[in-house]
Amino acid sequence: MIGFLLLQVVPTDPATVVAGPSATKAEVEAIREQMGLDRPLWVQFAGYLGRVLQLDLGRSMISNRPVVDEIALTFWPTVELMLACLIWAVPLGISLGTLAARRRGTLIDRAIMALSVMGVSVPVFWVGLLLIQYVGGAGLLPFQGRNGPIWTANGLHSIILPAVTLGAVFVGPVARMTRTSLLETLGADYVRTARAKGASDWRVTIRHALRNAMIPVVTLVGLQIGFLLGGSIVTETMFAWPGVGRMAVGAITSSDFPLAQGAILILAVGFMLVNLIVDVLYAYLDPRIARS
Amino acid sequence: MTDAALSLQNAADQRAIGALRRKNAVWRRILRDPPAAAAAIFLFAVVAAAILAPWIAPFDPYANNMRLRLCPIGGARCPDFLLGADNQGRDMVSRVLFGLRATLGMGVTAVVIGGGLGALIGLSAAYFKRLDQPLMRLIDVLLSFPSILFGLAIAAVLGTGLTSLVIALSVAAVPSIARIARGAAQSIMQQEYMEAGRAVGLGDAALIWRYLALNCWPTILIYMTLQLGQAILLGAALSFLGLGAQAPTAELGSMAADGRKFLSIAPHVSTIPCAAIFLVVLAFNVLGDALRDALDPKLRQ
Numbered sequence: 001m002i003g004f005l006l007l008q009v010v011p012t013d014p015a016t017v018v019a020g021p022s023a024t025k026a027e028v029e030a031i032r033e034q035m036g037l038d039r040p041l042w043v044q045f046a047g048y049l050g051r052v053l054q055l056d057l058g059r060s061m062i063s064n065r066p067v068v069d070e071i072a073l074t075f076w077p078t079v080e081l082m083l084a085c086l087i088w089a090v091p092l093g094i095s096l097g098t099l100a101a102r103r104r105g106t107l108i109d110r111a112i113m114a115l116s117v118m119g120v121s122v123p124v125f126w127v128g129l130l131l132i133q134y135v136g137g138a139g140l141l142p143f144q145g146r147n148g149p150i151w152t153a154n155g156l157h158s159i160i161l162p163a164v165t166l167g168a169v170f171v172g173p174v175a176r177m178t179r180t181s182l183l184e185t186l187g188a189d190y191v192r193t194a195r196a197k198g199a200s201d202w203r204v205t206i207r208h209a210l211r212n213a214m215i216p217v218v219t220l221v222g223l224q225i226g227f228l229l230g231g232s233i234v235t236e237t238m239f240a241w242p243g244v245g246r247m248a249v250g251a252i253t254s255s256d257f258p259l260a261q262g263a264i265l266i267l268a269v270g271f272m273l274v275n276l277i278v279d280v281l282y283a284y285l286d287p288r289i290a291r292s
Numbered sequence: 293m294t295d296a297a298l299s300l301q302n303a304a305d306q307r308a309i310g311a312l313r314r315k316n317a318v319w320r321r322i323l324r325d326p327p328a329a330a331a332a333i334f335l336f337a338v339v340a341a342a343i344l345a346p347w348i349a350p351f352d353p354y355a356n357n358m359r360l361r362l363c364p365i366g367g368a369r370c371p372d373f374l375l376g377a378d379n380q381g382r383d384m385v386s387r388v389l390f391g392l393r394a395t396l397g398m399g400v401t402a403v404v405i406g407g408g409l410g411a412l413i414g415l416s417a418a419y420f421k422r423l424d425q426p427l428m429r430l431i432d433v434l435l436s437f438p439s440i441l442f443g444l445a446i447a448a449v450l451g452t453g454l455t456s457l458v459i460a461l462s463v464a465a466v467p468s469i470a471r472i473a474r475g476a477a478q479s480i481m482q483q484e485y486m487e488a489g490r491a492v493g494l495g496d497a498a499l500i501w502r503y504l505a506l507n508c509w510p511t512i513l514i515y516m517t518l519q520l521g522q523a524i525l526l527g528a529a530l531s532f533l534g535l536g537a538q539a540p541t542a543e544l545g546s547m548a549a550d551g552r553k554f555l556s557i558a559p560h561v562s563t564i565p566c567a568a569i570f571l572v573v574l575a576f577n578v579l580g581d582a583l584r585d586a587l588d589p590k591l592r593q
Contacts, residue, residue, distance in 0.1 A: 117581065121574035123525060125532045125548060126566035133555050226438025233440060234529050238552075249533050252448045260448045267441055275436065 058258035060251075067262035070247065075266065078243035080150050081166065081232055082225075084159050089167030090174055090221060094210075097178025097217075102205055104183065112175060119172025124231045128165040128238040136161060145240045162239040166231050170224065177220040181213040188212075214285050222278030226271060244270075321586045328582030331575040338572055342392040349386035353542045356380035362558040378547070378561045379554055380540075388568055390542035394454075395569070398536075398543070399524040402458050406465030407516040413466070414473025415508065418481055419500055428474065431467045439464030439526055447535040454543075457536035461523045465516075472515045476508040514583055521576030528569045544569045 058067050100112040136143030141161050148155035185191060186209050194208045195201075233245030240246070248263035250256075323329045341348065350372070360381035363370040370377050375384035417427040443460040450456040480486065480503070489499050530536045531545025539546060544565040551562025 117577050118570075118574060121521065121525070121570055121577045123528055123532070123545075123548070123566060123569050123573075125529065126563075126570060129548070129552065129555060129562055129566060133559055137556055223436075226436075226440070229438045230440030230526070230529060233444070234533060237533055248444055249535070252444060253452065253534055257448070260444075264441060264445050264448065267444075268437070271438055271441075 058262070060259040061256045062251075062254055062259070067258050070259060071244065071262055071266050074242055074244045074247045074263075077146055077241060078232060078236070078245060078270075081159065081162055081236065081241060081243060082228060084150065084163035085166040085170060085228065085232075086221075088163070089170040092167075093171045093174025094178050094217065096171065096175040098182060098205065098210060100175065100179045101182040101186065102201075109179075113179070116172035116176045119169055120176075122169060124165060124169050124234045125238060127168045128161075128235060131161050131165055132238070143239055146242055162235050162241050165239070166228065166235045169231055170228060173220060173224055173227075174217065177217050178213065181216040182209055185209040185213045211285065215282065218278060218281050218285060222275055222281075225274045225278075229267060229271060325582050327578050331578040331582075334571070335575045335579065338392060338575070339396065341389055342396045345386075345389040345393045349383075349389045350374075351383035351386045353382060353386040353390040354540060356382050362554055362561065364558060365560050375564055376558075376560050379550060379558070384560070384564055387542045387547060388544070388564060391544040391547050391565055392568060392572070394537060394541060394543040395524055395528060395545070396572070398454060398458055398461065398527050399520050402461030402523050402527070403465050403516050403519050405458070406462035407469040407512065407519065409462070410466040410469030410471075411473040411505075411508070411512050414470040414475075414512075415477050415500060415504055417470070417474045418477030419496070419504060424474075427470075431470045434463070435467035435471070440529070443526065443530045443535060447530070452535045452538065454537050454541070457527055457530055460530065461527050464526060465519050465523060468519065469512065469515055473508060473512050476511040477504050480504055480507045518576070518580040518583065521573045521580065524569065524576070525573050 059065060060067055060070055063070070096112050096116075100109045103109050132143045135141050142158045143161050145158065146155065147158040150156055150159055182205070186205070188209070191204055191209050194204045199208070229245070232243065233249060235241065236243040236246035237249050244263050244266055248260060248267065251259035251263055323332065357377070358381050360370045360373070360377040362379055363373060363377040363381065365374075365376040365384075367373075367376060370381075370383075373383045373385065375388065378384060378387060413427055413431065417424045439460070442463045443457070446456045446460040446463070450459070486499065486503055489503050494502075527536060528545035528548070531543050532549045534546070534549060537543035537546045539550060547565040548562045548569070551558070551560075551565070554561050
């Protein structure tokens with residue numbers, strides 16, 4: 001709904017954009033009528049809602065193909081990129097955070113935390129530019145587009161640089177949250193009990209403390225999906241990755257409103273779905289939540 | 293004003309002074325932490341450079357000279373340009389100074405507007421208990437919505453440009469500040485002087501402004517500063533995507549995007565603005581962490 005309302009108050013006239021710069025006034029009017037833009041706003045909105053429920057998001061003004069088809073094409077590459085990022089960044093972040101918590105106050109801890117602040121502060125596009133310049137420029141890995149699904153060798157090659165770029169800004173927050181959360185749980189009574197019963201240091205850390213420390217980390221990962229989404233929009237644009245984010249940016253800069261609207265809608269819905277998944281994960285990590 | 297009200301105001305003033313004095317103690321603690329002190333000094337220098345850019349920039353950031361195109365750092369063609377020249381032969385030092393000015397200005401404007409709005413919402417939620425639930429649910433929705441999507445949506449509606457960018461960044465800054473303001477205001481609502489103020493017959497406006505807002509502002513201000521790093525990073529990303537500042541405006545994000553095309557032959561054109569963004573945001577984050585540590589016992593929820 002927000003998407004619809006926002007796009008309705010556009011100062012640019014969609015009919016003019018479709019008609020092109022050389023169209024006559026009559027042609028613009030004809031297109032306006034054809035698109036239903038002459039009807040009252042609420043009629044348009046009711047129609048829009050009905051169409052969204054039927055998965056009809058209109059047609060792209062540039063390619064004239066249904067927006068749903070365009071989204072279907074770009075959706076999987078985006079999911080693929082995000083998964084490829086999470087699959088290395090989250091485990092690495094958790095490991096670094098655990099290491100920092102276990103070696104609290106030492107040089108290792110300080111180094112990991114310094115790296116994590118740097119990771120939070122670095123613009124995604126700089127990481128991407130550096131990788132393109134040094135790794136891509138040296139011809140080691142492709143950095144333009146997606147050369148196939150991730151399970152093929154070419155596809156796997158082409159996803160490495162985007163996934164590393166996106167993950168680089170994600171390791172830091174995960175490591176930091178793991179450390180904070182683990183430090184809290186390591187001070188808990190049951191951890192002391194486990195230690196008193198003679199469990200080894202690492203066993204206590206991993207079996208007893210880490211699982212309980214994971215709840216805030218999962219929350220963070222869930223919340224940071226939004227942040228990741230931002231990163232993925234930049235990453236996709238830089239690496240010409242055919243995902244939803246790049247499509248959204250392209251649609252906005254070329255004033256293709258139905259496509260922009262559809263892309264923003266799908267990004268928002270996707271984000272909400274991820275939050276739902278995070279809620280389900282909680283129940284798995286903490287059975288108390290499932291019961292309440 | 294009655295004597296009672298006057299003495300009450302004195303008490304509130306005393307509290308405000310106390311808060312400031314405590315803040316000074318916090319600052320002293322921060323400055324004893326070397327990275328945080330370095331970050332504070334660096335930011336001070338950067339802000340000064342950004343404000344003074346028109347006077348200290350050695351050249352005009354928009355004066356192009358095609359003969360100096362993509363001149364590298366220390367290149368023989370451009371001995372006066374300390375950081376080389378960009379794709380239109382413009383002095384990088386001047387462009388970075390003006391870029392800092394635009395980037396910081398955009399961040400500060402957004403955080404002041406968004407933070408002000410957020411503070412208003414937070415204070416209202418704490419003061420008018422009936423508004424608490426609806427306002428905070430609204431804030432939760434805003435908070436859970438990725439701010440980059442605001443950026444995209446607003447750019448789609450208002451067109452690309454600095455105005456849309458600042459609006460998007462402002463909206464993004466509202467929810468977290470609203471939460472902090474509400475938390476701070478709620479603890480002040482518990483204070484006896486609030487009840488006393490009401491007892492001597494002060495109106496809502498006076499109570500909110502003179503008692504609530506003036507006692508909360510140090511906390512709110514600190515959090516607004518912390519938000520700046522995030523606002524700058526997001527703004528730079530949106531500009532990089534071409535949704536913010538437009539060429540030829542010297543803005544760090546769009547400068548980085550401009551230089552992208554010349555990455556293989558003249559990497560300095562995009563690397564310098566990227567590094568500038570990184571250092572500024574890093575300094576804000578390091579300072580923010582130190583502030584959070586120093587204030588921790590008070591702000592931990």
